[in-house]
Amino acid sequence: MRIGVNLLFLEPGEVGGSEALLTNLVRAVGTCGHELVVVAMQGFRAAHPDIETVADVVEAPWSSNLRPLRIAAEHTWLAAMARRRHLDVVHHGVGTAPFVKVLPTVVTIHDIQYRHYPEYFHPLKLAWLRANVPYVVHHSEVITVPSRYVREDVMAAFDADPDKVVVVPFGSEGLLAPSSGADAVRERHGLERPFFLFPGRSYPHKNHRFLVEAWAPVAGRADLVFTGPVGPRDREIDETAARLGVGKGLRRLGLVSRGDLAGLYESAEALAWPSRFEGFGAPVLEAMGAGCPVVASAATAIPEVVGDAGLLLSPDDTAGWTAALDRILSDPGLREDLVRRGRARAAEFSWKRSGSLQVAAYEQAVA
Template identity: 40%
Template sequence: MTGDDWMPARRRSRSVRIGVNLLWLRPGQVGGTETYAVSHIRGLADQRPEGLEFTFFVLPSFAEAHPDLAARVEWVPAPVSGRSQGVRVAAEASWLAAQSRRRALDVVHHVGGTIPVVRGARAIVTVHDVQYLEHPEYFSPAKRAFLCRRVPAAIKGSELVLVPTEFTRREVIDRLGATPERVLVVPPGFEGVTQAISQRTHHDAEVPTFVYPALTHPHKDHGVAIGAMAVLRERGIDARLILTGSPGRADQGVRELIEELDLGDRVEVRGHIPRVELDAALDESVALVYPSRYEGFGAAAVEAMSRGVPVLVASGTGMAEVVAEAGMLLPPGDPREWATAMAAL
């Protein structure tokens, strides 16, 4: 099944009305999936595909975080904050369903991996990953139970299932029993790649600097990058590591490890920073390091490569598929191997 094969013929005589459900997206809290969503919205705003009309359903905080998009696409803020998952799920099954019917939407694309129990239009879902199956230890019992119920139901109840990589496609088919013909790989789009890649010829920092841009969640395995910095010090190599990204469930442990290894002068925790600041850090770095044990895609690697920045990533993930031979794949969980690779750069 490809193209518009799933759309009834009577709908093809007029513009197709598509809703996009972004109520799951709390700015600064969902990592690369926010980049995924924003890049696609900007792409649609730029291209304005003929015969398609888009309406985006967002949280008020998302509209505030991306005011430039509000002037370019049809924005409908939801009457909920998104801080409570239960309230958000209820709003999807009530407010969003009513909005879908009132606007006579032909289909709603649910970008957060689940679909409401009550829907006002046919559904398409994007499943970014199935980490909750691979690493259930990283999820609370309530969150894991929710995903174990709702992701398979979303796959069963959607016309199409979109995934960012072949890695995720295989997992959705093999582990969740999705029909292969209904699972399509749709990689994220990225802005300014050809312009950015010509800007970098070498790193500019006086002390070799590495950047790891990721929320401090357990599966991101910040300990590997931090441990690698301790190994570099042990080997007499001067280097710095910049950690960016909003605080996650492992944030306290990350900070305690830096203190325990006495790396305060070598590892800087900047937290969530503006895009322009991250780009500047990448441009001055030796490389991006990304030891995460699980990734469905890996937008950070693509963005770094687009700026001519070398990337080091853990093998066996969706990010490794994206990087392929353009970067260096390293064994997960081994700080000494990572330190050796970092020293070689």
């Protein structure tokens, strides 16, 4: 089987955790004995040179990653390339696909957040998603999703055929680069006190301000570390910390390397992940695999990933979150138990299994 994987949306280093998830999925599929062609933007080959050991990488002949250009290219250049390469199936990795379908199609829908929080989306992007995603669900041969939560959400939203919506959970191995070392990372970023870690840009659904309010009562015993690029709620979050008198303990590290992120997981008291909406929640899996205890939101797909390996609370229960953070700091036995259970839980998420399930989706699409 000749499989094409469309990663034209993936600008290396600019799309967050989905880059690690999808490139690892490609690596897993590439070991399953089929011919694989990855279509990506310029720079992909340099960013992920090892992928050429399992796939033929075709980079686009243009350098701009503007969304209108990409959408136009998917309808024209990509379709022509797929025919030229005699592909049997095309996999679109970001939840949308061309309206003109030339081959059997598999689409990965990571979530349909735009239906739950439309106010978080630019009007033009929202209009595109509202037009394209329902079409994709009804006209693609198979839809793959990362969790049972997203599967149920897609089926309920679009009255989708349950036989064509398939769960392909991500794996845990290789999500992080080799650690830069916990001690070295703490020294490099000036982290002298115990700290809780929350990686990610301050999108509204990530619930950063809520976490600041929950952490404030224990701020005298541990800092709160945020990583990630500048986000839309940063000023509001800083104002909240200042109002509560804990601004000094709120540490913003900005973008950090994947190796430094691994070191932060290793040295944090816990990952604090109060997000209101996740289609999967890769940072939770990263943390558990790195031996970092998890305190997370009991919302959407997060409990499905955490299982019984972390402390799960409502993303609206400020007092409950404060108590959970206090328990992490006060009870070494609890922390050790969460580390043990987290590592075991992360080991259940295998890229080998993910690759096999994804290949089964391709086989279903061409059957």
